[in-house]
Amino acid sequence: AQTVTQSQPEMSVQEAETVTLSCTYDTSENNYYLFWYKQPPSRQMILVIRQEAYKQQNATENRFSVNFQKAAKSFSLKISDSQLGDTAMYFCAFAGSARQLTFGSGTQLTVLP
Amino acid sequence: ETGVTQSPTHLIKTRGQQVTLRCSSQSGHNTVSWYQQALGQGPQFIFQYYREEENGRGNFPPRFSGLQFPNYSSELNVNALELDDSALYLCASSFGQGAEQYFGPGTRLTVT
Numbered sequence: 007a008q009t010v011t012q013s014q015p016e017m018s019v020q021e022a023e024t025v026t027l028s029c030t031y032d033t034s035e036n037n038y039y040l041f042w043y044k045q046p047p048s049r050q051m052i053l054v055i056r057q058e059a060y061k062q063q064n065a066t067e068n069r070f071s072v073n074f075q076k077a078a079k080s081f082s083l084k085i086s087d088s089q090l091g092d093t094a095m096y097f098c099a100f101a102g103s104a105r106q107l108t109f110g111s112g113t114q115l116t117v118l119p
Numbered sequence: 120e121t122g123v124t125q126s127p128t129h130l131i132k133t134r135g136q137q138v139t140l141r142c143s144s145q146s147g148h149n150t151v152s153w154y155q156q157a158l159g160q161g162p163q164f165i166f167q168y169y170r171e172e173e174n175g176r177g178n179f180p181p182r183f184s185g186l187q188f189p190n191y192s193s194e195l196n197v198n199a200l201e202l203d204d205s206a207l208y209l210c211a212s213s214f215g216q217g218a219e220q221y222f223g224p225g226t227r228l229t230v231t
Contacts, residue, residue, distance in 0.1 A: 039218040049207060051222035097161050101218035106175050109161030
């Protein structure tokens with residue numbers, strides 16, 4: 007069974023600064039996907055970024071980028087130029103061959119003005 | 120393009136009752152997954168439906184059941200409600216066996 011661990015329950019960052027959220031996972035599969043989802047107080051789970059395990063290049067979406075270390079089973083999210091609207095709970099998620107998502111416990115990010 | 124929709128938004132039920140939650144998938148998506156998110160926790164996978172067949176199930180008892188219809192919309196049914204069933208229920212849709220899932224706004228179920 008897969009497990010996803012987010013060891014930072016809460017983090018804060020000043021507006022316009024950069025912050026990195028950590029995630030580690032455990033799996034015996036070789037082909038899988040990793041995701042970061044954002045859940046603001048509205049509860050809607052929003053896909054932020056995805057990474058295919060077979061790709062060595064780290065994914066980037068505008069201000070969001072990941073540092074994917076397959077051997078270390080690490081998948082961190084970097085948010086550059088943080089904005090107040092980035093305040094949310096962030097979940098790291100894994101999808102293997104079964105295509106069901108396994109989520110971490112989340113990191114509550116607060117962007118301070 | 121229509122996103123994932125869920126109904127109702129909120130629901131209050133009494134222990135022992137039965138409840139049905141509904142989900143319409145994003146246009147073009149034929150796979151629906153259901154997740155339970157307890158307060159302060161990450162979502163837990165309940166089950167997935169692909170082309171009207173159950174295609175995977177998490178560690179949930181049989182009183183959690185589902186359906187997928189020919190238009191790919193889906194229902195989650197929970198019988199004999201327990202207090203611990205109080206949670207946010209999230210529906211997500213995807214295309215085929217694709218891993219990328221898009222979520223609806225959720226249904227908040229409270230069992231008293």
